[in-house]
Amino acid sequence: MSPKMGFVLVIFLLCSSGALASDPDPVQDFCIPNTEILHSNFHQCKNASAATVDDFVFSGIKNPGKKLGKSDFLAMPVNAGVFPGLNTLGMSFVRADFGPGGINVPHFHPRATETAFVLEGKIYSGFVDSTNRVFAKVIEKGEVMVFPKGLLHFQMNVGDSPATILGSFDSQNPGLVKIPNAVFGSEIEEELLEKAFGLSSKEIGKMRKKFGTQHKG
Ligand SMILES: *[C@@H]1O[C@H](CO)[C@@H](O)[C@H](O)[C@H]1NC(C)=O
Numbered sequence: 001m002s003p004k005m006g007f008v009l010v011i012f013l014l015c016s017s018g019a020l021a022s023d024p025d026p027v028q029d030f031c032i033p034n035t036e037i038l039h040s041n042f043h044q045c046k047n048a049s050a051a052t053v054d055d056f057v058f059s060g061i062k063n064p065g066k067k068l069g070k071s072d073f074l075a076m077p078v079n080a081g082v083f084p085g086l087n088t089l090g091m092s093f094v095r096a097d098f099g100p101g102g103i104n105v106p107h108f109h110p111r112a113t114e115t116a117f118v119l120e121g122k123i124y125s126g127f128v129d130s131t132n133r134v135f136a137k138v139i140e141k142g143e144v145m146v147f148p149k150g151l152l153h154f155q156m157n158v159g160d161s162p163a164t165i166l167g168s169f170d171s172q173n174p175g176l177v178k179i180p181n182a183v184f185g186s187e188i189e190e191e192l193l194e195k196a197f198g199l200s201s202k203e204i205g206k207m208r209k210k211f212g213t214q215h216k217g
């Protein structure tokens with residue numbers, strides 16, 4: 001092979017492995033975390049003979065999750081932390097409940113694509129691509145929308161009654177970055193925020209108070 005061909009091949013392999021990046025494949029049938037032993041941030045697996053059917057069943061999403069702050073939005077993330085059977089399987093999900101008018105603020109998941117299936121209600125639902133083009137519409141019970149990995153997305157209950165969605169992620173640890181909190185609730189230097197948003201020190205202070213750590217959510 002010529003050096004040039006080799007170079008092209010390496011670039012191709014780098015690109016294709018990037019495009020296919022996902023959680024690692026499991027190396028055993030399942031791995032119920034042994035919560036007593038934490039090994040450099042990963043739990044070891046319990047002896048498989050100690051696993052029971054209840055490790056593979058999660059009943060906690062029969063009911064809505066916790067109410068976050070004042071917003072009429074409740075989220076219950078379901079990951080290996082609460083549902084041990086999911087560990088190492090490369091997926092997780094979330095139940096989200098919205099009161100009428102309730103919103104899920106613009107946010108993104110750095111490590112996962114999400115499909116959001118509407119179980120109940122009418123939800124204005126959308127995402128923004130990397131050219132700032134928005135793809136959004138109202139979807140109803142029985143419909144599903146996909147939010148591509150890493151892209152900003154948002155939802156709002158536009159019906160008169162409560163709405164519920166089931167979001168599914170192709171990662172066991174999708175991550176969650178809420179834009180208002182990441183920008184105003186973190187400790188970015190105030191001068192930079194003033195310049196970036198054309199806001200006064202007083203206005204930035206207001207945003208910080210609203211989205212600061214004590215009001216996360
Ligand atoms: C797992 O449990 C089985 C049955 O109790 C036992 O025979 C086996 O040695 C255990 N394996 C390990 C790695 O501890």
